Amino acid sequence: MKKGFLPICREDMRKSGIQQFDFVYVIGDAYVDHPSFGHAIISRVLESRGYSVGIISQPNYKNPESITIYGAPRLGFLVTAGNMDSMVNHYSVSKKRREKDAFTPGGVMGKRPDHATIVYCNMIRRMYPKAPILIGGIEASLRRLAHYDYWSDQLKRSILLDSGADLLLYGMGERSIVEAAEALDSGLSIQDVTFIDGTAYVTRKKEDIYDALFLPSFSELVKDKKTYAESFYMQYCNTDPCSGKRLAEEYENGRFVVQNPPAKPLSQQEMDHVYALPYMRTYHPSYEAAGGVPAIEEVRFSLLSSRGCFGGCNFCALTFHQGRIIQARSHESILNEAEQMVWEEDFKGYIHDVGGPTANFRSPACSGQLSRGACPKRQCLFPEPCKNLKIDHSDYLSLLRKLRKLPKVKKVFIRSGIRFDYLMYDKDQTFLRELCEHHVSGQLKVAPEHISDEVLSKMGKPKASVYRRFAKAYQDMNQQLGKKQYLVPYLMSSHPGSTLKEAIKLAEYLRDLGYMPQQVQDFYPTPSTLSTCMYYTGLDPRTMKPVYTAKNPHEKAMQRALIQYRNPKNYALVEEALIKAKRTDLIGYDKTCLIRPRKGQKPPSAPTASKPKKKKTIRNIHKKKV
Numbered sequence: 001m002k003k004g005f006l007p008i009c010r011e012d013m014r015k016s017g018i019q020q021f022d023f024v025y026v027i028g029d030a031y032v033d034h035p036s037f038g039h040a041i042i043s044r045v046l047e048s049r050g051y052s053v054g055i056i057s058q059p060n061y062k063n064p065e066s067i068t069i070y071g072a073p074r075l076g077f078l079v080t081a082g083n084m085d086s087m088v089n090h091y092s093v094s095k096k097r098r099e100k101d102a103f104t105p106g107g108v109m110g111k112r113p114d115h116a117t118i119v120y121c122n123m124i125r126r127m128y129p130k131a132p133i134l135i136g137g138i139e140a141s142l143r144r145l146a147h148y149d150y151w152s153d154q155l156k157r158s159i160l161l162d163s164g165a166d167l168l169l170y171g172m173g174e175r176s177i178v179e180a181a182e183a184l185d186s187g188l189s190i191q192d193v194t195f196i197d198g199t200a201y202v203t204r205k206k207e208d209i210y211d212a213l214f215l216p217s218f219s220e221l222v223k224d225k226k227t228y229a230e231s232f233y234m235q236y237c238n239t240d241p242c243s244g245k246r247l248a249e250e251y252e253n254g255r256f257v258v259q260n261p262p263a264k265p266l267s268q269q270e271m272d273h274v275y276a277l278p279y280m281r282t283y284h285p286s287y288e289a290a291g292g293v294p295a296i297e298e299v300r301f302s303l304l305s306s307r308g309c310f311g312g313c314n315f316c317a318l319t320f321h322q323g324r325i326i327q328a329r330s331h332e333s334i335l336n337e338a339e340q341m342v343w344e345e346d347f348k349g350y351i352h353d354v355g356g357p358t359a360n361f362r363s364p365a366c367s368g369q370l371s372r373g374a375c376p377k378r379q380c381l382f383p384e385p386c387k388n389l390k391i392d393h394s395d396y397l398s399l400l401r402k403l404r405k406l407p408k409v410k411k412v413f414i415r416s417g418i419r420f421d422y423l424m425y426d427k428d429q430t431f432l433r434e435l436c437e438h439h440v441s442g443q444l445k446v447a448p449e450h451i452s453d454e455v456l457s458k459m460g461k462p463k464a465s466v467y468r469r470f471a472k473a474y475q476d477m478n479q480q481l482g483k484k485q486y487l488v489p490y491l492m493s494s495h496p497g498s499t500l501k502e503a504i505k506l507a508e509y510l511r512d513l514g515y516m517p518q519q520v521q522d523f524y525p526t527p528s529t530l531s532t533c534m535y536y537t538g539l540d541p542r543t544m545k546p547v548y549t550a551k552n553p554h555e556k557a558m559q560r561a562l563i564q565y566r567n568p569k570n571y572a573l574v575e576e577a578l579i580k581a582k583r584t585d586l587i588g589y590d591k592t593c594l595i596r597p598r599k600g601q602k603p604p605s606a607p608t609a610s611k612p613k614k615k616k617t618i619r620n621i622h623k624k625k626v
Helices: 010-016 038-048 086-090 116-127 159-163 174-185 218-223 225-236 268-275 285-290 331-341 394-404 420-424 430-438 453-459 464-481 500-513 530-537 553-563 568-580
Strands: 023-027 053-057 076-080 133-136 147-149 154-156 167-169 199-203 212-214 246-250 256-259 302-304 353-355 443-449 486-493
Touching: 023 038, 038 053, 038 076, 038 174, 038 268, 076 116, 116 133, 116 159, 133 159, 133 174, 147 530, 154 218, 159 199, 167 174, 218 225, 225 246, 225 530, 268 331, 302 331, 331 394, 353 394, 394 430, 420 430, 420 464, 430 464, 443 453, 443 464, 453 530, 464 486, 486 553, 500 553, 500 568, 553 568
Parallel strands: 023 053, 023 076, 076 133, 133 167, 212 246, 302 353, 443 486
Antiparallel strands: 147 154, 167 199, 199 256, 246 256
């Protein structure tokens, strides 16, 4: 294959000598030919199989003509909203419009529409009524069946119906896109391409849906949140490629959305092939005048070593997208990419990251996952580590050591998530030692998320005691090495299960540490997560027990303010929260108080709720300000 960017305009098409593309790929992002971008992988995989692909990046969604620059493709249109869900890309959790879009040249906001997948498909349908349309990417993948839409605060039907697309490819689509391309190339009608794992389609022929679990109908889901919670959990239990069943969901007018079982994970050899394709590893040069594409900076000098995550955090969509089985590249593949990277003009000697969804997962959780898949109703690390869990950092350590020895490499950092509980279960401290010695840039970012076991149980995270043990071990190891390095904990407010009581408990923990986080993530209910199901239904779908959920924007603001109680801008919210929770014992001049009384006011005469016992804490492992 000749190295170079794929065509992005009619002139490129003419120069390439192509009369008609096999596929036209409509994407909501700028065109970045780097393996961290889904559109780059899919287009390069198709190219490696002999199919031609023309890119239409961020078409003018107000003008359907912008979708016609190449004419109709021979096999079909491919559509993706981009590397991010378009609604998450556009709006903060408070539903306020973001100011910048990192996936657009110059970071300019507004170059793609809300619900971009639907809008692009409707444009194509208007201009090419009979053209096959295949949709994929994170936006389509997580909306493949009925789902809660946070931005409209209502249950929405499958994106297949609103987009009018013919086939939805969910998850990581390398296998399914090749099978779909081969089926269409053989002459099959898109309506007959109903047999590919990792896809979903619409049919009116119930008699043709075989070996499927029938979910409650959409009309039933809209009427009863409990029914939706039960239906969602059936989906959750069928996300594994080894044990997952075909699912069918009925809609109006006798239509069914059918989700085929998940695609099988890529083998190591297949993963290596995908990442060895001739990517240009940067954005298209036509974006240079606008200042380039900001998102490339996060990944340009980083290496992806694995996919999937068996961590199973309930607020994460990875279970529905990449799955729980780890797929890893070989050392040779990663080293080959690194050896190309170090000779790039702007490389300064620092590899920014070596990891994946969870950096220190490099192999399946247990040998059973290789043949039987992940357990449908059990998690590998929560609430306690499974007795069959394989805890071993030796392969990851070996890879990091090889990367450190490469010429021109000064430092290899680990910035993607470290699963600290998995690290703590490893009796061999070699990885912890080398992590502190070689791979931390003064601060290690970890995600305890909360300190209340009640909230952590709803998150699918380990108990707070595990994080405390890790913080102590991290401190001790840095002391042994003579290093002053700190932890930067990511924390989340307003997650289902968190009342003001739990939010205050977290504030007290931060008080005892002498630490005020600069970053706090308010829980964001995105499609297809267990936590979002809890948020919408008020039920834990695993147990069907009620879960308290903060939905009122003002209460959510109070919970967030408590985590940053030292910020003067948050004073009124913190005061209101403490009064409402009957914790006025935390308003005063004592060192245990969170805030002082307003000027001219006396502190409350007596606490109205008993103070929890103070626990021993570690102060000097967290920076007071980051």
